[in-house]
Amino acid sequence: MTAPIPVLRLEGIVKTFPGVRALDGVSLSVMPGEVHALMGENGAGKSTLMKVLGGIHAPDTGQIFIAEEPTVMTSPQQAKAKGVVFIHQELSLADELSVAENIFLGELPLKSFGRVDWTKLYADTDAILKTLNVGFDAKTRVGDLSIANQQMVEIGRALTVNPRAVIFDEPTASLTDAEKVVLFKVIADLQTKGVGIIYISHRMEEIFKITDRISVLRDGQYRGTLTTADTSEDEVTQLMIGRSLDLSRNTSHHALGDVALEVRGLCCGKLFHDVSFALRKGEVLGFYGLVGAGRTEIAETLFGLRTPRAGQILLNGQEVKITSPIEAIRHGISLVPEDRKHQGLVLGMNCRDNMTLPQIDDLTAGPFVSDGAEVAIFDHYRDKLDIRTPGWHQTVGNLSGGNQQKIVIGKWLSMRPQVLIVDEPTRGIDVGSKAEIHNLIRDLGAQGYAVIVISSEMPEVLHVSDRIIAMFSGRVMREFTSEEVTEDNLVQAISGIEANKFVEGR
Amino acid sequence: MAGLTKQGIGAILAKQGILIAFAIFMIGFALANQRFIAIDNISGVIRSSAILGVMALGVTFVVIGGNFDLSVGSMMSFSTIVVLDLHDKLGPALAIPAMFGLTLALGAFIGFLVGYMKLNSLIVTLGMLSAIHGLTLTWSGGKNMDIADKAGTWFSVFGQGRILGVPVPILIFLGLAVILGITLSKTPFGRKVYAVGGNGQAATFSGIPRARIVFLTYLMSSFCVAVAGLLQASRSLGSQNTVGQGMELEVLAAVVLGGASLMGGSGTIFKTVIGVLILGFIQNGLLLMGLAFYVQYVVTWAIIILAVWLDVAAKRGRLWSPTA
Structure with missing residues (x-):
């Protein structure tokens, strides 16, 4: 018996953008039938890595192997043809079309004169839906489905090819607990078929429940791969952020006011x-x-x-x-x-302007906005909340989620609520x-x-x-x-x- | 030139493309015809761009606030006809404020529909384009409007006068540009316009009265239209009912050419002025090259499509992308 070869292997991937080394020699391999978690803080390089895998970004150096065969990815369509499919966090379905049309979008079965072969389309779709064990049929309008069921349609779309590797990007972000169970069952089914799975999530609980191995990225660098059964949340967290996270109970007691x-x-x-x-x-x-x-x-x-x-x-x-x-x-x-x-931010505006927005009427010298007063507020809350940004003029949309949230908190703290x-x-x-x-x-x-x-x-x-x-x-x-x-x-x-x-x- | 990849060049071209294209045009025109860069020609271009420019200043507020204003051309015809008609009936000193009042009322009505009633601005202003045209024809009875005593009125000063040798329309255009530029970039109101256009929901969550801000942008736009109507009437002292026809698109073109996003939330008055001048110089250059004036319609729209493409390209960082 020969050792199984990885369905997907990335080796030494380097990707730089002007001023940023987004990926710095990242390697990753996914075995058949394995659920492989990819973890890292926002900005650690997970999305970039997946974009390289999907052919949206070309790597500066490094190689992608599919079943140990070197492959150059040029587009998500081509990746799909090679058996690498993505299930995105944000669904990309056409609400007004049926489940079947969505699943076979762009590759509808045809009869003569370019007419759609509806019989075959619905039959093929129902066959796929059967393997997913869902409670709706091929003719259902996608817009009428719950988010969880829409996700099932996305997964169904992945199954139109015989996938070798499926990448799930934060699939549970908007699912209820019951819906998660169904999703995990589908993932388990894919596993038994020998499909390799990359599972991207922030949720430790899920990671420990369904994955076999965990690879961690930090600042664009590969920090290591752990076997899920032999590690702990603490160890993973340490690898991700370089220290452990305190989630103890609140036991502080200070006097309360009126x-x-x-x-x-x-x-x-x-x-x-x-x-x-x-x-x-x-x-x-x-x-x-x-x-x-x-x-x-x-x-x-x-x-x-x-x-x-x-x-x-x-x-x-x-x-x-x-x-x-x-x-x-x-x-x-x-x-x-x-x-x-x-609701929180005007993403195209800079950090300072976002922070001072609710009180802009009060930050004036004569009829004009006082630059000094604004910068003073920004500087104060940047230091107090440790907001990491190159400067107040940085566009908020370019900051990480954590820093964005601190801008929103700073904005409201500065109102002294x-x-x-x-x-x-x-x-x-x-x-x-x-x-x-x-x-x-x-x-x-x-x-x-x-x-x-x-x-x-x-x-x-x-x-x-x-x-x-x-x-x-x-x-x-x-x-x-x-x-x-x-x-x-x-x-x-x-x-x-x-x-x-x-x-x-x- | 290490690091200057194909994609890098694309990104630079995408960001600065419109200025580069403009520079190439200017150099080409200047080489083709010496007169193009003569002082009197340049002054002439700015002067003839002033009416369009003044309207574009107002529309800049509307567009940054996240809306369209397609009614400005038709509204400018209205202002022109009204002020010319009232000039002989009330005298210029009363005709001007009366015309401003009526034009502002139209702006307020649009602002009410788009701001407070939250109706789609494209539909509202497209409808108003047609409705105001009807209003103008009703007012004039479909006839051209002329001032009886063209030689004897001081009313011509706005369109034809000069102060220290500089044509008054240029002074009004640039003066208004400075005032509105400061309003947009330095006052709380200006900041709120950006916030409402950038993300109306977030603006509401920050305690900004979104409806009132949108309303005010339309009021400003109609004020600028009134000024433009005054310049137009004063320059020609007589007018057809269709004098502003089609200008709404040229105005929008200038604003977009300047780099304001049609999605709202970005753009500046300075950029709009640049957009107006680009449009004016290109049209002038084409005429000097001896091309028929209707060629400019084709070229202008080619340039606008180029500008929109470069705007999109700048956002995604390359000129062409297979996805999105």
Whole structure:
């Protein structure tokens, strides 16, 4: 028996862009039937490496081998023809077309005179869908499918060729737990067929559940490959960021001040009902729950983006009506929104201008914006938050996710808010910056800020919060102090198990 | 020249392409005809570009704010006809403010529809192009408008006068360019226009009143149109109903040629002025070369398509990309 040869091997890949050595001699090999995790912080070179593999960038030096045969990749189409397919994080489907048309897009089976052979198309598609074991058929309009099912269509597209290697780029970013299970099953099926899989993700939990080996990149350099069974999250993290990450419970105790914000019986249609809570100065209050539990909607209501049907909002004991973000800002409420790229930042603007945007009217000398005042604010928060950028004039879109998020946080801290709401503070942010943002939030609490943190990541909520509110389906299910909360009772509270008790108990 | 790869050249060409192309044109024209670089020719080009230029200044605000304004040509015809008509009825001193008021009202109406009602600006201003044309014809009864006593009115000073030897239209164009340039680059309002055009949702999340900012950009645009109408009326002291016809596209061309993105959020007044001058000099150069004036339509549009292509190319860092 001969030793199996890798389905895919990259050797000594170097890729430079003007001023940046994006990949510095990266090697990687994927064996048949292996799930190989590719990890690294944002900007470590994962995407560049995949673009080299997909023929979008030509490497300066280095070789790609498919089944040990040297290959030059020129385009994603050609890569696909060679059996290397990509499942992207951002789906590239045509919503208005059927599942079948999407799967065979560009290679529809034809009859004479260029007519589409619909019978064959639907038959072929259904055959593929059968192997994926999904609950929709070839004629379904893609726009009517859930995100998870759309992802299945993407995967189906990969299966039209007999793939040797499939690359998954953050496939679970928008999937629910149940949907993940289905995805993992598909990956396992591919594995048994001898397909090699590259799995890119930030989520340690998944990596340890489904991968065989883990390769780590840092600053464009290959840092090593670990066998998943023999390593630990800590070891991987160290390889990624050069140190380990602290995700211990929040046990800090500092004195809390007066009640800064009180919410009584707040309702907003179907989104949330009868929400009441109080937040003290110096306190970090975590909101935990599934996506759609109503947490973001509460934040948006407090920030004047939604109008409540009923209920009161009290700031420092005074009832306030908040009808627009302008009002909210005037009352000292700040919101770091969940969607950084669409809601948090003007990506084409520079760092300074983004940071000073909410208070630009106040930073004037005569009728003009005062350059000095603006730069002073930027410099202050750049140092305080350790924002790494070549200068204030750098376009925000060019920064890493972590630094972008710090710009948004700096923007709202500079408003000296009475209440700071942070929605998904570390979404899409690499491990190293994550720790910094966690520390920052805890520091803000210690400095006397009243902070609300909304997060879907349990370790994060447990790590930063003094108190946690668990939500399910628009209702506050339970409130925990950091002493009494456990992972188990938190999961129960947000999954609706307590909801039934709640109803029965009444 | 180490590191100057094929892709590198492409990137440089993509970034500076329009200036390079302009320089080549200018040198070519100058070599072909000495008169092209004579002072009086250059001054003549700037002067004849002034009306287009003033309109382009206003449209720059609208475009940076993320919208289109295709109504400016038709609105300029309206302003011209109205001020000429009122000149004889009310006298110039009242006719000018009355015309400004009416033109600003049109701008406010468009600003209301696009800003507060959140209607698509392309559709609104395209519709207004046609509607305002109808309004102009109704006002004039379809006839050309002329001032009765052309020799005896001081009204001609805006279009025909000179101060210290410099034609007044040039002074108004450049003066307005400086004022609006400063407004855009140095005031909180200008910053908000960039924010609203760059990412309207993020601007709203930063407490910027998006609707009001969009409204104001249209108000500024209509103000510039009123100034342009004044220059036009004062220069000719008589006008057809269609004097501004087609100018909306030339204005848009100048703004895009200057490098403002049609997606909003980028561009400057200075660049728009450059765009206006490029357009003016190329048209002038073609005429001096003895080509019929209608050739300029073809060449102008070829240049605009080139500019848009280079704009896209600059964003992706190479001239041609198989994907995206």
